[in-house]
Amino acid sequence: MKEPSIGPEVRSIERDDGVHLAAQISRGDGLTAVFLNGFRSDMSGTKARAMHRWAKRRGTGVLTFDYSGHGRSEGVFEECTVSTWIDDALRVISCVTEQPLVLIGSSMGGWIALHVALRLRSRVRGVVGIASAPDFLLELTSKRLDERARLDLAEHGVTYLPSRYGDGSYPITSRLLEDGRGLGLLHAPIPLTCPVRLLHGMADPEVPWELSTRLAGAIQGNDVHVELIKGGDHRLSKPHELERLFYWLDDVSAS
Numbered sequence: 457m458k459e460p461s462i463g464p465e466v467r468s469i470e471r472d473d474g475v476h477l478a479a480q481i482s483r484g485d486g487l488t489a490v491f492l493n494g495f496r497s498d499m500s501g502t503k504a505r506a507m508h509r510w511a512k513r514r515g516t517g518v519l520t521f522d523y524s525g526h527g528r529s530e531g532v533f534e535e536c537t538v539s540t541w542i543d544d545a546l547r548v549i550s551c552v553t554e555q556p557l558v559l560i561g562s563s564m565g566g567w568i569a570l571h572v573a574l575r576l577r578s579r580v581r582g583v584v585g586i587a588s589a590p591d592f593l594l595e596l597t598s599k600r601l602d603e604r605a606r607l608d609l610a611e612h613g614v615t616y617l618p619s620r621y622g623d624g625s626y627p628i629t630s631r632l633l634e635d636g637r638g639l640g641l642l643h644a645p646i647p648l649t650c651p652v653r654l655l656h657g658m659a660d661p662e663v664p665w666e667l668s669t670r671l672a673g674a675i676q677g678n679d680v681h682v683e684l685i686k687g688g689d690h691r692l693s694k695p696h697e698l699e700r701l702f703y704w705l706d707d708v709s710a711s
Contacts, residue, residue: 465481510702519548559582582709584654588668652679659688668684
């Protein structure tokens with residue numbers, strides 16, 4: 457087995473419209489694990505950085521990147537939708553990877569991972585979800601909108617919801633919500649047969665753990681496991697929680 461690189465290689469991937477996406481890839485053997493961030497998260501986060509440590513220890517490739525409008529990537533957040541970010545993921549993957557893939561999706565990234573897996577099918581060896589939030593714009597965000605927020609959307613095309621994490625409010629646009637309605641997955645069987653592992657905290661204030669059990673039931677394949685962490689929050693970035701993530705990554709990678 458060849459030696460893994462000392463540190464991740466920084467790449468800039470240009471989209472057809474000229475927007476540049478920032479990515480980091482650690483090269484390795486066998487497969488490439490692709491980490492898909494959550495809504496308003498980026499590759500500087502704890503889990504994304506932990507992925508590179510796991511990859512170095514295992515000798516596996518790993519790709520982390522920022523969607524447009526996030527982190528070090530270009531683009532205006534308010535002009536983006538989940539479809540934009542799915543396309544970003546497909547663009548980056550196609551430009552910098554050739555090996556079989558394991559997709560790791562955190563929160564919204566779990567939704568994106570499912571769509572990427574459905575597009576790439578034969579290249580995807582498995583999917584690992586962390587507090588997966590498929591259909592969150594329909595299932596969660598829309599239900600948080602009060603009368604004032606709906607009025608703002610009708611008049612201005614955007615409203616702002618407060619964050620629990622002290623990083624200010626974040627914009628929700630009409631185009632984001634409309635796009636999300638066309639990307640729903642939980643209303644029908646999801647034609648995935650690769651191994652799927654879903655990790656969710658039972659004290660998650662953002663995405664109820666029941667969404668992961670619903671997702672497990674919707675996936676057509678039988679190789680699906682759900683692990684619930686009592687007391688675990690939405691981020692699942694504590695050391696013992698990351699160890700559970702690494703356990704499932706090793707399990708899926710071995711498959």
